[in-house]
Amino acid sequence: MKCDQLSIFLENRAGRLAEVTRLLSEAKVNIRALSLADTSDFGILRLIVSDFDKAQKTLKDAGFTVGKTTVVAVVVDDHPGGLHSLLEMLRNASINVEYMYAFVQQSGNNAVIIFRFDRTDQAIELLAENNIQMIPSEELSKL
Amino acid sequence: MIFDIDKETMPREELEALQLKRLKQLCERVYANVPFYTKKFKELGITPDDINSLSDLQKLPFTEKQDLRNHYPFGLFAVSRENIVRIHSSSGTTGKATVVGYTKRDIANWAGLMARAFAMAGATPEDIIHNAYGYGLFTGGLGVHYGAEALGATIIPISGGGTRRQIMLLKDFGATAICCTPSYALYLYETGKEMGIDFRELPLKVGIFGAEPWTESMRREIEDKLNIKALDIYGLSEIMGPGVAMECAEAQDGLHIMEDHFIPEIINPDTGELAKPGEVGELVVTTLTKEGIPLIRYRTRDLTKITYTPCRCGRTLARMQRVKGRSDDMLIIRGVNVFPSQIESILIETEGLSPHYLLEIHRDGNLDILTIKVEVAGTAFSDEIKNLQSLERKIQRNIKEFLGVTARIKLVEPNSIERSTGKAKRIVDLRNENQ
Numbered sequence: 001m002k003c004d005q006l007s008i009f010l011e012n013r014a015g016r017l018a019e020v021t022r023l024l025s026e027a028k029v030n031i032r033a034l035s036l037a038d039t040s041d042f043g044i045l046r047l048i049v050s051d052f053d054k055a056q057k058t059l060k061d062a063g064f065t066v067g068k069t070t071v072v073a074v075v076v077d078d079h080p081g082g083l084h085s086l087l088e089m090l091r092n093a094s095i096n097v098e099y100m101y102a103f104v105q106q107s108g109n110n111a112v113i114i115f116r117f118d119r120t121d122q123a124i125e126l127l128a129e130n131n132i133q134m135i136p137s138e139e140l141s142k143l
Numbered sequence: 144m145i146f147d148i149d150k151e152t153m154p155r156e157e158l159e160a161l162q163l164k165r166l167k168q169l170c171e172r173v174y175a176n177v178p179f180y181t182k183k184f185k186e187l188g189i190t191p192d193d194i195n196s197l198s199d200l201q202k203l204p205f206t207e208k209q210d211l212r213n214h215y216p217f218g219l220f221a222v223s224r225e226n227i228v229r230i231h232s233s234s235g236t237t238g239k240a241t242v243v244g245y246t247k248r249d250i251a252n253w254a255g256l257m258a259r260a261f262a263m264a265g266a267t268p269e270d271i272i273h274n275a276y277g278y279g280l281f282t283g284g285l286g287v288h289y290g291a292e293a294l295g296a297t298i299i300p301i302s303g304g305g306t307r308r309q310i311m312l313l314k315d316f317g318a319t320a321i322c323c324t325p326s327y328a329l330y331l332y333e334t335g336k337e338m339g340i341d342f343r344e345l346p347l348k349v350g351i352f353g354a355e356p357w358t359e360s361m362r363r364e365i366e367d368k369l370n371i372k373a374l375d376i377y378g379l380s381e382i383m384g385p386g387v388a389m390e391c392a393e394a395q396d397g398l399h400i401m402e403d404h405f406i407p408e409i410i411n412p413d414t415g416e417l418a419k420p421g422e423v424g425e426l427v428v429t430t431l432t433k434e435g436i437p438l439i440r441y442r443t444r445d446l447t448k449i450t451y452t453p454c455r456c457g458r459t460l461a462r463m464q465r466v467k468g469r470s471d472d473m474l475i476i477r478g479v480n481v482f483p484s485q486i487e488s489i490l491i492e493t494e495g496l497s498p499h500y501l502l503e504i505h506r507d508g509n510l511d512i513l514t515i516k517v518e519v520a521g522t523a524f525s526d527e528i529k530n531l532q533s534l535e536r537k538i539q540r541n542i543k544e545f546l547g548v549t550a551r552i553k554l555v556e557p558n559s560i561e562r563s564t565g566k567a568k569r570i571v572d573l574r575n576e577n578q
Binding site for chain 2: 005007009010011016037038039041042044046063064065066067069098099116
């Protein structure tokens with residue numbers, strides 16, 4: 001249930017983000033989900049893409065610092081309290097969320113949340129025990 | 144192998160006798176042929192006859208870079224122009240260029256000294272020397288070139304630039320020695336890696352690096368990555384070019400100064416007085432044999448110290464410590480002396496950081512602000528902001544702890560700091576921009 005997320009180091013300079021999207025577009029890689037964390041000097045762009053290896057190679061060859069991070073994609077009911085009950089469950093198991101970002105599936109009733117946990121294996125186990133739906137890597141890249 | 148065993152292992156008494164004889168001849172030459180020195184001697188009330196021992200050297204005046212600039216281009220030459228067979232010149236980036244001229248004998252002496260330097264690195268006529276120093280007015284390229292030929296080795300005069308081609312030829316020609324700046328050596332390694340070439344698999348054995356200050360930690364990094372022995376060479380165009388001093392492969396412990404051609408002194412850069420034995424100060428060099436443009440007590444601005452204890456390689460020549468910086472490159476940040484080389488050491492020793500960095504200093508009100516731009520190399524990267532921020536804090540803490548200066552650390556993308564094939568540019572001082 002682990003998914004590969006691409007993390008890219010970006011300086012806060014005009015056009016750096018556009019450079020990433022241009023390279024991915026030329027390589028015909030589709031972006032499924034993204035989040036950008038930033039400070040005044042630099043940012044980290046996190047991406048779920050249709051073809052991880054191709055995206056990683058394309059950006060590396062262009063001189064970007066890229067990393068591979070293991071994340072978990074969790075399906076959450078799109079109604080009030082849906083996310084809360086999930087976070088409660090994690091809290092009770094003392095699993096820390098390093099960061100997360102969400103996207104809503106097209107024509108669906110569910111939201112997908114990408115989680116980066118401090119203890120990924122335990123988190124997956126816990127979610128599986130509680131019948132929480134997770135999206136496997138291959139499926140996520142095809143969404 | 145010792146190239147010139149008579150001179151390089153001369154007992155000190157004999158060496159000093161030779162130096163004194165040559166010093167007296169030098170004084171006579173410049174007094175008779177260089178109006179600048181005639182005037183200086185007269186102002187100080189001395190003549191060449193007053194030089195009767197090596198300690199009389201201190202009676203003689205200093206020569207400064209500015210003196211060469213003031214006599215641009217040929218005003219300090221001691222021979223007529225038709226006896227000059229080659230001209231070299233500095234780039235003139237910090238002011239008017241300094242111009243030096245060489246006679247036939249100067250060129251032959253220089254080649255001989257560079258051949259000694261190659262032998263100190265363990266090179267023999269069997270070796271193939273890849274020379275990536277720039278050819279042209281800069282002394283590095285041609286200095287190395289003639290020295291390699293004097294040794295009888297095979298020289299590849301590739302000069303600077305065209306990095307990917309350099310790597311291809313390093314591989315195809317099987318060079319066993321390389322000459323370039325230390326920062327370019329690391330750039331070659333990085334580019335080689337991108338091309339899928341592992342330097343450890345090349346026949347390269349030794350690198351002779353100079354033309355910019357570097358550090359012991361950078362040496363270790365080069366030796367590790369390129370799987371070679373990395374040696375330091377010293378020279379400057381005003382004195383001759385590369386080969387004024389060279390580290391031996393046996394000891395890697397200081398650079399042997401070619402004392403039969405140059406007399407070194409260490410002075411306090413502020414007072415001009417001789418430093419105590421073994422103390423760090425500014426290197427001052429008197430050229431004993433140069434004909435084209437002999438210089439008396441030339442202030443190099445390079446900071447080092449000298450030891451006279453014989454080296455375990457068998458040479459008796461004095462050794463200077465690797466240059467830790469230039470007295471005019473030293474940054475004074477809020478009253479604290481800082482050398483780029485010190486910052487470089489700290490960065491290299493902080494896990495996973497690249498040795499490519501840039502120091503920017505600007506003034507905010509009356510306060511100097513030092514910003515250090517550091518490239519985030521592969522292993523130092525994390526997908527979490529907090530880890531990168533803690534890396535910044537770690538660098539900041541180390542700089543504060545070792546240098547006593549608070550610096551702003553700015554992580555930048557790989558390869559965003561300009562690479563140079565010559566001297567790396569490490570400092571951007573904007574403090575006088577708005578005044």
